[in-house]
Amino acid sequence: MGKGGMMSFVFPLRTSLLACALACLPLAHAAWADPQHTSRTGSRAGNGQPVSFSAEQVAHGAQIYAGACAMCHGADLEGGHDVPDLGNYFAARWANTPLDRLAGYITHAMPLMAPGTLPPQDTAALVAFLLHQNGVTSASNAPLPMEEDRLAKMRFPAPGQSTGNRP
Numbered sequence: 001m002g003k004g005g006m007m008s009f010v011f012p013l014r015t016s017l018l019a020c021a022l023a024c025l026p027l028a029h030a031a032w033a034d035p036q037h038t039s040r041t042g043s044r045a046g047n048g049q050p051v052s053f054s055a056e057q058v059a060h061g062a063q064i065y066a067g068a069c070a071m072c073h074g075a076d077l078e079g080g081h082d083v084p085d086l087g088n089y090f091a092a093r094w095a096n097t098p099l100d101r102l103a104g105y106i107t108h109a110m111p112l113m114a115p116g117t118l119p120p121q122d123t124a125a126l127v128a129f130l131l132h133q134n135g136v137t138s139a140s141n142a143p144l145p146m147e148e149d150r151l152a153k154m155r156f157p158a159p160g161q162s163t164g165n166r167p
Contacts, residue, residue: 048098048155050139053128057143061129064122068111077133088159091134095158099144100151103127120146131156 066075072083079085084093094102106123109115118126124146132138136157145151 049153051099051131051136051144051154051157052140052142053124053131053138053144054141057125057128058132060122061125061127061132064118064126065129068114068118069126072112077130086130087134090130091156091159094156097156098152099127099154099156100148102130102156103151104148127151 065073069086073079073086074083077086077090079089084090103123106126107116107118107120110118124144128138128144131144144154
């Protein structure tokens with residue numbers, strides 16, 4: 001078989017393998033993702049303080065999400081194409097991470113088309129909304145703080161973590 005014959009065989013093989021790999025990605029994601037939505041109450045992961053946010057922040061965060069985030073991350077936080085979901089993947093990615101890092105990432109990188117445009121109170125409300133949507137129950141109705149040093153003392157609860165308000 002000449003060089004041209006080999007190329008005509010390799011190209012369809014590569015295309016077929018790529019198509020197969022892309023078709024299997026949703027299945028692999030489904031197998032990895034935890035389908036159960038568990039409730040986690042204000043975490044004290046590590047030496048962190050309990051996570052608290054207010055119902056008003058969650059409602060305001062839902063408005064921010066709908067206007068600035070849903071166009072990329074989906075109305076139900078499902079993500080799509082190259083945009084990660086903000087449910088199971090997100091919770092696993094940010095588990096046990098200080099909330100100042102999440103707020104800082106949102107502040108500097110989101111929304112994608114206008115990074116750095118969310119004021120601190122909107123960022124805190126968005127973080128409260130994301131915590132709530134990922135099954136985290138607030139330890140109290142105290143608002144999630146906007147200050148980095150206070151957020152640094154709180155951590156995003158890991159999936160399945162249920163520490164409540166114990167010392």
